[in-house]
Amino acid sequence: MKYIFTVILGLFSLITYSQNDLSLEYYLPKNVTYNSAIPTPQSVLGFVPGKWHVTHDKLVTYMMALADSSPRITIEDRGKTFEDRPLLLLTITSEKNHQNLKKIREQHIQLTEINSGLVDIETLPAVVYQGFSIHGNEPSGANAGLIAAYHLAAAQGQEIEELLNNTIILFDPSFNPDGLQRFAYWANTNKSKNINPDPQDREYREVWPGGRTNHYWFDMNRDWLPVQLPESKARISTFHKWYPNVLTDHHEMGSNSTFFFQPGIQSRTHPLTPKLNQELTKKIANYHAKALDNIGSLYYTEENFDDFYYGKGSTFPDINGGIGILFEQGSSRGHAQETDNGILTFPFTIRNQFTAALSTLEAAKSMRKELLQYKRNFYNNARKEITKDAYIFGNEKDAASAYHLAEILNRHKIKLYNPVQDISIKGKNFKKGYSFIVPKNQKQSRLIKAIFEKRTKFQDSLFYDISAWTFPLSFNLDYADQVSSSNIGSEVSDLKHRESKPVSQSNYAYLMEWHEYYSPRALYQILNKGLRAKVGMKPFTLEQNEYDYGTIMIPVQNQKLATKELYEFLKKLASENHVDITGVSTGLTEGIDLGSNQFRALSLPQIGLFTGDGITPYDAGEIWHLMDQRYDIPITKLNIENFNRFDLSRYTHIILPNHRGHSFKKGQEERLKTWIRNGGTLIGYRNAADFFKNNEFMKIEFAKPENDATNISFEQKRDFSGAQVIGGAIFEAAIDRSHPVNFGYKNDRISLFRNTTFFIKPDKQSYNNPITYTKNPLLSGYISKKNLDSLSGTVPFRHNDLGKGNIILFTDNTNFRAFWYGTNKLLMNAIFFSDEM
Numbered sequence: 001m002k003y004i005f006t007v008i009l010g011l012f013s014l015i016t017y018s019q020n021d022l023s024l025e026y027y028l029p030k031n032v033t034y035n036s037a038i039p040t041p042q043s044v045l046g047f048v049p050g051k052w053h054v055t056h057d058k059l060v061t062y063m064m065a066l067a068d069s070s071p072r073i074t075i076e077d078r079g080k081t082f083e084d085r086p087l088l089l090l091t092i093t094s095e096k097n098h099q100n101l102k103k104i105r106e107q108h109i110q111l112t113e114i115n116s117g118l119v120d121i122e123t124l125p126a127v128v129y130q131g132f133s134i135h136g137n138e139p140s141g142a143n144a145g146l147i148a149a150y151h152l153a154a155a156q157g158q159e160i161e162e163l164l165n166n167t168i169i170l171f172d173p174s175f176n177p178d179g180l181q182r183f184a185y186w187a188n189t190n191k192s193k194n195i196n197p198d199p200q201d202r203e204y205r206e207v208w209p210g211g212r213t214n215h216y217w218f219d220m221n222r223d224w225l226p227v228q229l230p231e232s233k234a235r236i237s238t239f240h241k242w243y244p245n246v247l248t249d250h251h252e253m254g255s256n257s258t259f260f261f262q263p264g265i266q267s268r269t270h271p272l273t274p275k276l277n278q279e280l281t282k283k284i285a286n287y288h289a290k291a292l293d294n295i296g297s298l299y300y301t302e303e304n305f306d307d308f309y310y311g312k313g314s315t316f317p318d319i320n321g322g323i324g325i326l327f328e329q330g331s332s333r334g335h336a337q338e339t340d341n342g343i344l345t346f347p348f349t350i351r352n353q354f355t356a357a358l359s360t361l362e363a364a365k366s367m368r369k370e371l372l373q374y375k376r377n378f379y380n381n382a383r384k385e386i387t388k389d390a391y392i393f394g395n396e397k398d399a400a401s402a403y404h405l406a407e408i409l410n411r412h413k414i415k416l417y418n419p420v421q422d423i424s425i426k427g428k429n430f431k432k433g434y435s436f437i438v439p440k441n442q443k444q445s446r447l448i449k450a451i452f453e454k455r456t457k458f459q460d461s462l463f464y465d466i467s468a469w470t471f472p473l474s475f476n477l478d479y480a481d482q483v484s485s486s487n488i489g490s491e492v493s494d495l496k497h498r499e500s501k502p503v504s505q506s507n508y509a510y511l512m513e514w515h516e517y518y519s520p521r522a523l524y525q526i527l528n529k530g531l532r533a534k535v536g537m538k539p540f541t542l543e544q545n546e547y548d549y550g551t552i553m554i555p556v557q558n559q560k561l562a563t564k565e566l567y568e569f570l571k572k573l574a575s576e577n578h579v580d581i582t583g584v585s586t587g588l589t590e591g592i593d594l595g596s597n598q599f600r601a602l603s604l605p606q607i608g609l610f611t612g613d614g615i616t617p618y619d620a621g622e623i624w625h626l627m628d629q630r631y632d633i634p635i636t637k638l639n640i641e642n643f644n645r646f647d648l649s650r651y652t653h654i655i656l657p658n659h660r661g662h663s664f665k666k667g668q669e670e671r672l673k674t675w676i677r678n679g680g681t682l683i684g685y686r687n688a689a690d691f692f693k694n695n696e697f698m699k700i701e702f703a704k705p706e707n708d709a710t711n712i713s714f715e716q717k718r719d720f721s722g723a724q725v726i727g728g729a730i731f732e733a734a735i736d737r738s739h740p741v742n743f744g745y746k747n748d749r750i751s752l753f754r755n756t757t758f759f760i761k762p763d764k765q766s767y768n769n770p771i772t773y774t775k776n777p778l779l780s781g782y783i784s785k786k787n788l789d790s791l792s793g794t795v796p797f798r799h800n801d802l803g804k805g806n807i808i809l810f811t812d813n814t815n816f817r818a819f820w821y822g823t824n825k826l827l828m829n830a831i832f833f834s835d836e837m
Helices: 002-020 041-045 058-070 096-100 101-111 140-154 160-167 175-191 228-240 275-295 344-368 368-385 398-413 444-454 520-529 563-577 617-630 640-645 666-677 688-694 718-721 785-791 821-832
Strands: 073-080 087-093 126-132 165-171 246-253 257-263 323-330 338-340 342-345 390-394 415-417 423-424 429-430 435-439 478-483 490-491 510-511 534-536 538-543 543-545 552-555 581-584 599-601 608-609 635-639 654-656 680-687 729-735 749-754 771-780 795-803 803-809
Touching: 041 058, 041 140, 058 073, 058 087, 058 140, 058 175, 073 140, 073 228, 087 140, 087 228, 096 101, 096 543, 101 228, 101 344, 101 435, 126 140, 126 228, 126 344, 140 165, 140 246, 140 323, 140 344, 160 165, 160 344, 165 228, 165 344, 175 490, 228 398, 246 344, 257 275, 257 344, 275 323, 275 344, 275 368, 323 344, 338 390, 342 344, 344 368, 368 444, 390 398, 390 429, 398 435, 398 821, 423 478, 429 478, 435 490, 520 552, 520 563, 520 821, 538 552, 563 581, 563 729, 608 617, 617 635, 617 821, 635 640, 654 821, 666 680, 666 795, 666 803, 680 821, 688 803, 749 771, 749 821, 771 785, 803 821
Parallel strands: 126 165, 126 246, 246 323, 608 635, 608 654, 654 680, 680 803
Antiparallel strands: 073 087, 087 165, 257 323, 338 342, 390 435, 390 478, 415 435, 415 490, 423 429, 510 552, 510 581, 534 552, 534 599, 538 543, 729 749, 729 771, 795 803
């Protein structure tokens, strides 16, 4: 024991010495001289990278200092994060290339066009987009970026001159400034002078939600295709400005791992990605292997990771004529940590990332013509595959949802057109102003197919991420995929929201249908103003207009605002929320009259959201973002650790996201039930199903598939188990439109995103099953046959009364990654109309 203790003390001393004695030479290649006029990282930061975790503000300061001192670098601020941190981009190349940058960029764009043969690639530089630490608590990338930027700015000699003459480097020092700042604070404030590599030390155990995510707790490496976050909008704009030949994405993984670089598992590559893409990826991998061999670092390829979902940084370039490369470094999660491979130090992880950054550039320089020709051929070959027909999408009752899908396509430089006139296809109406046409005959044809296609057959049954993302389904839009070119009208050159119809002044009442995406925001503003509003439980017709389930009625009499003030308020509200509000002169209708008891009074919701240890940050963040950014509805984040201190009576609704089963302590369930009995509404998601059943909030009967292994070897065990996971697919459900949870939906079918295996048997009373999976529910994505059989006919929604309150359960995520617009209203209905259920 004494010997072991002495060895541990010796290791502590060695680690402390190595980090205090750290020099820049530890990282930099040998036999390279550096320009002394270029500031080193330590001259600006006050320390050599690796001694401390760089905070984003210091990272910015150093990048600005390099741009000021080096003619090889220009810098731009492309916008702000949610926390107002700058989204910087450095363009690094030779002075000669800087002088011709506009022309070089135009030639790269021309390589993607029909006249690409006019571009001479003999001397055209390759473009490499290097991005670091999209997950904030994977900091070796951003810290390596300090050294890489210095090397590119200050290195001297023929080798660096050749590199800079032959490449344009788009250098993104931090994909995730907010997350990087949060994690750097944690690692630095918990660092000891005598560095302790014990994995149980507080330094290696971040508090919830951790630094991985951005401000709203999103995994930003899933947003390259949906482009919902400001950080993503900046980098996608840069991407389409250049269409880089290579894009690298520097990550970290578990501490006991070594270093991974692509290619990943070949059978899990998306079928729309050309085979040559993976061959070039393998060729580039040889450069990484050689560089890591030279410094003695272990690595591996073609395991674990894949190139299927195009929403990841390493896969998105593959559908855009480039090569995406993922780097995964075993993480020290702090300054040094015990691992299966010995003591893993932060400087060591930085060195590996820096080495891979340089080997990428070496590969791009050496393979320059090959990569340029590949981009040209990618788009030329894509044009040979396309037809002259088009996709059309829209919702005749919800223009805003169609607009937001068009917004995504617009960000990806996909051309949109208006229909010539209103079109009806297979019983679906596509109205002008509510619909868009996307011709397949355009440059981004493969990306368009990836966005619109439904896919249910796969070479492999395992996926690193989701297996489906069909965008019209995620937006709950009608769409068709073989629209004649004769229906294509004018090109959409200035994408805007549809303008709401003029509001006519009334002395009686105003009506607002519930179909439009932003109608919940409008209703909240009405109620928050202290105005009375009611919801119609049945359809009716008034003054030749048909009104659906869920229509909101605002009477003129007995309001806090005078008649004229009410009109002006609603007129402004309709315009700002892109909804139509109609003034009516009578309460006599065909159907329920406006004074009927079938119009139910609504009250202002006060909403709490459980957060903290045990709650899944992604799920909680998606709800917070939805309320805060989309609907402008205040939501109180309730850290579950402080549950006993809360005054629950302040809230009408509390949302419980997906969580670990032990989030609540003994006795707290009863306190929650008391709050519900007194009139509160508890809305649970995903594995809240287990919590509700085990603690007798709901009577739930699960349908469980039998997944017994037959003729499965030990080697195949992991793949067999993985194939039973629903990593993310899209399923069809039938809905009862008369039930309040479905108000605002015009069709009797809805598309749901699912990544759980909670299959709930339907209630014996059919009216208690307002959402039911159809007999053959799979629309797009992978699910095992046994799971699919079990899912058929089950229900993803349950509602129970408890005393004066309500318990509501969704087994599926209605707010997935901020782009699943189509089911956001299910949550809003559960909030506004819970007492009507």
